[in-house]
Amino acid sequence: MGTLVIENVVAGYGSGPDILKGLSLTVESCKAYCIIGPNGAGKSTLIKTIAGLLKPRSGRIVFKGEDISGLRADQVLQRGLCYVPSDRSLFPDMTVKENLRMGGFVMRDSRLVDQRIDELFVQFPILKEKSAQLAKTLSGGQQQLVAIARAMVLKPEMIMLDEPSLGLSPKVVQQIFGTITGLRDQGLTILLVEQNARKGLQISDVGVVLDLGTNSFEASACDVLNDPRIQELYLGKRHQTEAAEECQ
Amino acid sequence: MNQILQILMLGLCLGGVYALMSSGMTLIFGVMRIVNLAHAAFIVLGAYLAFWLFKLWHVDPIVSVAVTMPALFLIGIGYYRLVFARRADNPRFTDLTVLITFATGLVIEGVLAFFFTGIYRSTTPVYAQKSFLFGDFFLPQSQVYATVISIVLIVSLWLFLRYTRIGNAIRATMQNRNAAQVVGVNVTWISTLAFGIGLAMAGASGSLISFIFTFYPAKHVAWIGMIMCLVVLGGMGSLMGSLVASFLLATAAAFVNFYFGASYAPITFYLALFLILLFRPQGLFGKKVEG
Numbered sequence: 001m002g003t004l005v006i007e008n009v010v011a012g013y014g015s016g017p018d019i020l021k022g023l024s025l026t027v028e029s030c031k032a033y034c035i036i037g038p039n040g041a042g043k044s045t046l047i048k049t050i051a052g053l054l055k056p057r058s059g060r061i062v063f064k065g066e067d068i069s070g071l072r073a074d075q076v077l078q079r080g081l082c083y084v085p086s087d088r089s090l091f092p093d094m095t096v097k098e099n100l101r102m103g104g105f106v107m108r109d110s111r112l113v114d115q116r117i118d119e120l121f122v123q124f125p126i127l128k129e130k131s132a133q134l135a136k137t138l139s140g141g142q143q144q145l146v147a148i149a150r151a152m153v154l155k156p157e158m159i160m161l162d163e164p165s166l167g168l169s170p171k172v173v174q175q176i177f178g179t180i181t182g183l184r185d186q187g188l189t190i191l192l193v194e195q196n197a198r199k200g201l202q203i204s205d206v207g208v209v210l211d212l213g214t215n216s217f218e219a220s221a222c223d224v225l226n227d228p229r230i231q232e233l234y235l236g237k238r239h240q241t242e243a244a245e246e247c248q
Numbered sequence: 249m250n251q252i253l254q255i256l257m258l259g260l261c262l263g264g265v266y267a268l269m270s271s272g273m274t275l276i277f278g279v280m281r282i283v284n285l286a287h288a289a290f291i292v293l294g295a296y297l298a299f300w301l302f303k304l305w306h307v308d309p310i311v312s313v314a315v316t317m318p319a320l321f322l323i324g325i326g327y328y329r330l331v332f333a334r335r336a337d338n339p340r341f342t343d344l345t346v347l348i349t350f351a352t353g354l355v356i357e358g359v360l361a362f363f364f365t366g367i368y369r370s371t372t373p374v375y376a377q378k379s380f381l382f383g384d385f386f387l388p389q390s391q392v393y394a395t396v397i398s399i400v401l402i403v404s405l406w407l408f409l410r411y412t413r414i415g416n417a418i419r420a421t422m423q424n425r426n427a428a429q430v431v432g433v434n435v436t437w438i439s440t441l442a443f444g445i446g447l448a449m450a451g452a453s454g455s456l457i458s459f460i461f462t463f464y465p466a467k468h469v470a471w472i473g474m475i476m477c478l479v480v481l482g483g484m485g486s487l488m489g490s491l492v493a494s495f496l497l498a499t500a501a502a503f504v505n506f507y508f509g510a511s512y513a514p515i516t517f518y519l520a521l522f523l524i525l526l527f528r529p530q531g532l533f534g535k536k537v538e539g
Contacts, residue, residue, distance in 0.1 A: 014337060053429055074432030089427035091420050102420050105413075106432040150431065 003029035003189055004050070004081075004158060009059035009069070011042075011049045018057065019045040021213035029157070032180075032190040034200040034221060036234055037210035043193040044086060046210070047160045050191075051083040052076035064157075074106045082151035086162035086193075088143045092136035096127055096146055099135050103150030113153060120149045124179075141172035148179060158189035165196045177203050197234045201225050209234075250384050255506050259499030261387055264395030264402075265456055267494035269471070270478040271402055271487060272449030278422040278485030279442040282332065282345040288468035288475055289353035290447050294320055294454020295369075295463050296360060302371040302458070309371045310393060313455045320451030321444040327352070328443035333436060353468055360465035371458040394456040401452055402491060405445070409487075418442050422485060470514070477517040481524050483534020492532060496520075 004027040011020040019042045027033055035043050048054040050061055052073040061069040063081055071079075090099050097117065104113030121128035127149055130138060135146060144164055151159055161180065165173040173196065181203050184190050194200030201207050207224030209217035217230070224230050273287040294316040301307035301315060331348060335341060370376075375389040409415040420428040421438050429435055457463065478497060482489025497520055505513040524531060 051430070072434065073429055074434060077432045083430055085426065085430055087426070089424055089430055091423040091427055093423050094420070098416075102416065102428075102431050105417065105420075110413075 003027060003064055004191075005060075005062040006046075006050070007060045007062070009046075009049060009061060010057045011045055011054055011059075012057065013045075013054070019213055020049065020056075022059065023210070023213060023215055025208060025215050025218070027158070027189060027191060029189045030184075030187050031206060032184045032192060032204040032221075033206045033208060034192045034194055034197075034204035035208045035210055036194060036197040036200065036224075036230075037216075038234075041210040042213040043210055044162050045213075047083060047162050047191065047193055050076070050081070050160060053083075077106050077154055077156075080154070080157040082154055082156035082159045084147045084151050084159065084161045084164065086164075086166055088140075088147045090135040090143055090146055090150075093134060095132050095134055096138070097131040099146055100127075100150055100153055103153035107154065116153050116155065120152055124149055139172075140168050141175060144168065144172075144176050145179065148176075148183075152183075156188065158191065159183060160191040160193075162193045163195055164192070165194065165199065173199065198225070251506075254385055255502050256499060257385060257387055258391070259502030260495060261391040261395050262460075262502070263495035263498035264398035265391070265453065265460065266474070266478060266498050267402055267491045268398035268449060268456065269453045270475045270482070270490040270494055271405065272446035272453070273475055273479050274482065274485060274487055274490045275405075275418075275449070276443055276446035277479065278487075279418055280332070280336070280345075280439045281342045282443070283342060283349065284446070285346060285349040285472055285476075286353035286356060286468075287349075287446075287450055288471035289356040290320060290323070290450040291454045291457065291471060292360065292463055292465065292468045293323075293356055294451040295458040296364060296454070297451070298455040298458040299369050299371055302373070308373055309455050309458045310373075310397060313397065313452045316451035316455045317448040318451075320454075321448040324444040324447030325440055327447070328440045332443070333440065336436065336439065353472070357465045357468060364465070366464050366466070368462045368464050369458075370462045373459055376459045388460075390460045394460050397456060398453075401449065402487075405449070406487065414438070414441070474514065474517050477521040481520055481531055483531025486531065486533040489531055489533030 006023060006025045008022045008024055009020050010018050010022055012018045023042070023046060037043055045054065049056050052071050052075065056069050059069065060067055063079055066079065068076055068079060091102060094102070100117045100120065101113055104116065107113055124145060126142065127145065130142065135143065138146065164176050164180065168176065177199055180190065180192065192200050192204060201221040201224055204221040207219060207221040208215060209224065209230060269291060273284050276282050276284045297316050297319060298309045298312040301312045302309055332345070335344060338344060375393065378389045379386040380389055380392060409419050417428065417433045417438050420433055421435050425435055478490050478493045481493035481497065497517055500520070501513045501516040504516045
């Protein structure tokens with residue numbers, strides 16, 4: 001029995017075709033899941049559907065035993081399920097602190113929001129340093145950190161990250177993945193969508209391969225990294241031995 | 249020298265009203281990317297409402313702000329829900345709104361003309377004919393009152409946007425609609441509300457201009473051009489920008505009016521628009537659009 005159960009979900013945009021075609025996935029709590037797959041497989045669509053930004057056309061999404069399919073985004077947030085979008089989506093003309101405050105928008109108690117922000121400043125000192133700066137003046141990595149911290153204001157049980165490494169330099173990617181590992185160690189359930197499949201799988205417990213809107217392969221991240229078919233398709237074959245070593 | 253000071257004062261006295269006229273349109277564009285070409289028509293509608301309140305029940309046009317604002321707010325909510333809400337996800341939404349609102353403006357004009365004919369109207373409270381005199385200078389009382397109330401309304405709007413939870417949600421939606429959704433802002437609801445507030449500003453403008461300008465159903469055609477200039481000059485979607493642009497252009501127009509005659513005053517606006525598009529297309533306070 002997982003914390004998030006997705007059953008036969010069908011979803012798509014507007015009056016367009018189905019992107020998710022009956023996808024099922026069970027996410028167990030306190031584990032990190034990495035979803036990989038080719039462009040157009042429905043990775044982002046899946047996350048948006050879970051987050052309540054897109055209504056499923058059919059199927060069920062159950063979080064902690066409660067059916068959340070069809071709930072609004074704010075209702076999903078209030079149940080402890082947060083989402084960090086791929087373009088980082090900050091409010092460019094608000095300060096870092098104001099951005100974090102917006103993260104607590106669905107909480108009515110503004111004092112509690114400020115208290116949570118202070119806790120996050122302890123966890124991420126760089127954000128305290130930049131707290132009065134406008135979000136648009138930050139570097140890509142710092143913006144990604146703000147986006148993650150903004151989701152953390154709600155103290156979620158589960159966090160979904162869409163392509164956190166997008167557009168960042170390898171060194172910064174390493175830092176962001178370090179942050180995500182830190183969240184996992186805190187006991188958060190993590191659902192990660194990553195183009196950088198190797199890196200994503202390395203910090204995850206379970207790897208899920210999406211193809212054409214369905215769950216085509218699911219195994220421990222280690223097994224996915226070592227599966228010859230997956231290596232050929234998504235990881236590049238020459239890294240085979242390297243991947244095997246990383247799993248030790 | 250005195251003459252220049254006098255013209256400057258007259259210009260500044262109109263600036264607040266222009267700012268109020270453009271503030272609603274700026275808000276509506278900023279939050280929803282709707283180019284509301286019917287904005288001036290809604291102002292004329294507000295002016296007619298103030299006119300009949302004055303004519304039938306002798307309601308002072310300044311007091312009638314308390315009626316025209318909520319009335320236009322409700323019209324705005326209904327109009328948004330009926331026409332725009334379902335289309336907000338359309339990839340060509342902004343293009344679409346240009347046509348829809350243009351048509352709406354014509355409909356309002358037609359309906360007003362049908363019921364109230366094309367006769368030139370204005371409200372005539374006692375202060376409409378009086379001026380404040382001090383030394384060599386004079387200021388029409390009507391313009392002073394109208395501008396002061398306009399500024400009070402704009403400052404209230406600004407405080408609301410800056411310091412309330414809903415105001416923050418509106419600003420967040422203006423800056424990044426997608427991110428606002430992610431943090432749990434119901435953008436459909438916020439858009440509806442913002443449209444209502446935008447038209448409430450148009451309603452207040454209607455009341456206030458009813459005693460400083462004459463109006464008739466087709467008057468909105470002249471005003472929408474002017475308001476568009478102010479909104480673009482300020483940088484589409486920047487309240488502060490349209491405020492500064494309004495005072496700047498109102499003053500410039502007052503000088504042109506004095507030295508070249510009233511028929512040249514409107515040229516000031518289009519000339520400014522021409523220059524700004526040539527040299528700083530993002531407007532005074534606007535941001536460059538990337539990509």
